[in-house]
Ligand SMILES: Nc1nc2c(c(=O)[nH]1)N[C@H]1C(S)=C(S)[C@@H](COP(=O)(O)OP(=O)(O)OC[C@H]3O[C@@H](n4cnc5c(=O)[nH]c(N)nc54)[C@H](O)[C@@H]3O)O[C@H]1N2
């Protein structure tokens with residue numbers, strides 16, 4: 001006879017991962033154990049559908065290798081030899097060590113916090129941690145590893161992010177996925193693009209490799225990596241030459257069209273652009289004409305094209321295009337990078353207590369971790385590193401030098417984690433953190449306009465604690481002002497939902513009025529208070545100093561940068577660096593495998609086993625000259641480092657471009673090395689971002 005199961009109750013949660021979709025989830029709990037996890041059908045944007053990765057989140061939470069107690073290192077750094085210790089001892093050891101560094105002649109700036117978006121939740125992502133490090137006077141971290149080049153490119157041109165209401169996407173007649181693998185990285189937006197396609201829209205994908213998005217588009221255009229700025233200027237040339245611009249929009253809302261017009265007509269004719277981009281002149285002409293004659297046209301520009309020396313300028317040029325055509329005026333037209341700025345949550349400066357930062361505190365760029373750990377940056381050497389929500393040993397550029405730094409015996413490293421990642425393996429102390437099923441959080445989104453609350457479904461697994469609680473304990477142990485840490489997590493959520501007071505003029509409507517924790521608990525996701533089909537740039541609400549779309553940018557001129565849109569080549573460009581290309585002739589791009597989220601989920605067996613191991617795509621032309629065939633093991637290297645992978649010879653990557661997939665943990669690679677062995681810590685032109693897709697390599701059979 002079957003036993004009667006205990007009742008299951010359902011808890012509303014939110015996917016915490018770094019992805020624009022911020023899915024609503026429902027967790028089924030029986031007798032304190034999470035027994036099911038699915039998409040929340042009532043979340044109006046994500047509508048019950050979860051990706052392959054996050055549908056396995058229970059395997060993450062209950063993974064046999066989940067960290068359950070604090071650990072202290074007993075062997076050499078990186079060896080993985082640890083022994084469990086109690087929380088009191090662990091917290092005391094961290095507090096003692098950080099205290100010693102802070103009191104030393106080198107001072108508190110020798111302490112470096114290192115975090116990114118392992119969780120996007122405001123509480124576990126950037127709350128009491130910030131207050132803690134600000135009160136301590138630690139070095140500040142510039143979080144540049146993902147999005148700052150594009151943010152800076154948009155800021156200069158638009159005075160805010162390129163944003164359209166994702167609800168309007170089905171109205172679009174022409175969609176350009178530009179450096180965006182939307183089918184994989186933003187699947188709920190992709191559904192809307194397919195809706196548009198069904199209604200007759202054309203889908204174009206601009207990507208040096210045939211991503212899943214490219215494969216499902218009507219047209220795949222494969223420029224050389226890092227040349228998107230030139231392509232956009234070529235489109236602008238065709239618009240100007242053929243009279244395909246919206247003179248009225250340009251007159252009313254833009255600054256500097258005459259200068260930009262002259263520039264593109266003089267310097268970016270299609271034949272020259274085609275040569276720079278490695279495209280046919282016909283392709284450039286056809287793209288320019290299609291873009292100039294189809295309204296509304298939407299550009300989904302994303303991160304792939306930003307991770308190059310000229311990534312900031314490329315984004316600036318691309319975000320000029322919808323002003324030339326007047327696309328911003330049409331629902332379904334414009335350009336979309338991120339919706340994150342529309343959330344009028346309490347200002348970070350207030351919530352994270354920026355007032356506590358001692359004047360003159362230095363800022364360390366997270367993409368320069370290699371340099372920081374090697375003591376090559378101004379200021380005191382880094383003596384203590386506190387890592388949470390990030391796995392820099394795997395995800396940072398110039399991995400060899402990052403690992404050398406992490407192996408320094410005089411460096412004290414603390415890592416808050418779910419697992420013994422490559423970074424945690426190098427820690428002196430590991431502190432076990434809770435997953436999203438075990439803590440409170442509040443979520444904005446960078447791909448839609450919902451506010452969502454994550455409620456804990458189960459008690460912490462093992463002795464793990466939320467990041468907030470860990471920083472409360474550290475704050476107390478270091479005798480920091482108790483007021484900073486007094487609020488409970490639920491009270492912190494209420495603080496986040498307190499209206500900010502520095503609202504920018506271009507988003508007067510995005511208020512949180514009436515959105516409370518109580519309502520989020522009762523109702524689930526709530527849309528920001530914004531009008532339907534929200535389109536700030538339709539009526540010229542730009543956030544620039546002139547209040548216009550700055551095709552010519554006085555702000556850039558003031559910084560000594562050419563204020564008129566132009567092309568900035570990649571750092572490692574075979575055309576402009578022939579001496580480097582003589583030894584390392586192939587441009588390498590290295591996006592994550594679709595089944596991984598950067599380095600997260602690599603330890604979920606079912607996901608990892610979809611692939612045999614690290615792989616690299618080579619065009620038949622490049623494979624033939626190296627006598628490489630599919631299935632062979634190859635080494636990929638340059639002066640910074642090398643890694644091995646299995647070759648796939650395919651026309652899915654353009655000639656001259658190697659596409660390698662990440663971001664594997666070293667233990668799952670053939671030689672303990674990942675894609676970031678060859679990547680460079682050189683920074684982007686604007687925004688000081690990382691340049692993962694801008695490195696020249698050689699490939700050879702092993
Ligand atoms: N499944 C999955 N989803 C994710 C992530 C993940 O790791 N896995 N990561 C999340 C995060 S953190 C982010 S930032 C976003 C990233 O989202 P996307 O920007 O969409 O993803 P990427 O794969 O980084 O880059 C997109 C495409 O740009 C192409 N590309 C590379 N160089 C160039 C270039 O010079 N020009 C052009 N036009 N294209 C180029 C790459 O081949 C890639 O297919 O996705 C998020 N979603």
Ligand SMILES: Nc1nc2c(c(=O)[nH]1)N[C@H]1C(S)=C(S)[C@@H](COP(=O)(O)OP(=O)(O)OC[C@H]3O[C@@H](n4cnc5c(=O)[nH]c(N)nc54)[C@H](O)[C@@H]3O)O[C@H]1N2
Nearest residue numbers: 116117118119146389390391395416417433590598599600
């Ligand atoms: N070669 C190459 N390198 C890249 C990229 C690329 O495309 N190619 N992409 C870059 C991009 S876009 C990004 S955003 C970065 C991402 O780099 P990271 O932000 O480092 O992202 P992940 O690799 O997902 O690592 C996040 C870690 O946070 C941990 N974590 C999650 N939630 C919590 C929590 O609540 N508490 C604590 N303490 N820990 C938690 C996870 O277990 C995981 O190990 O990588 C960059 N690196």
Ligand SMILES: [Mo]
Nearest residue numbers: 018145146147
């Ligand atoms: Mo990212």
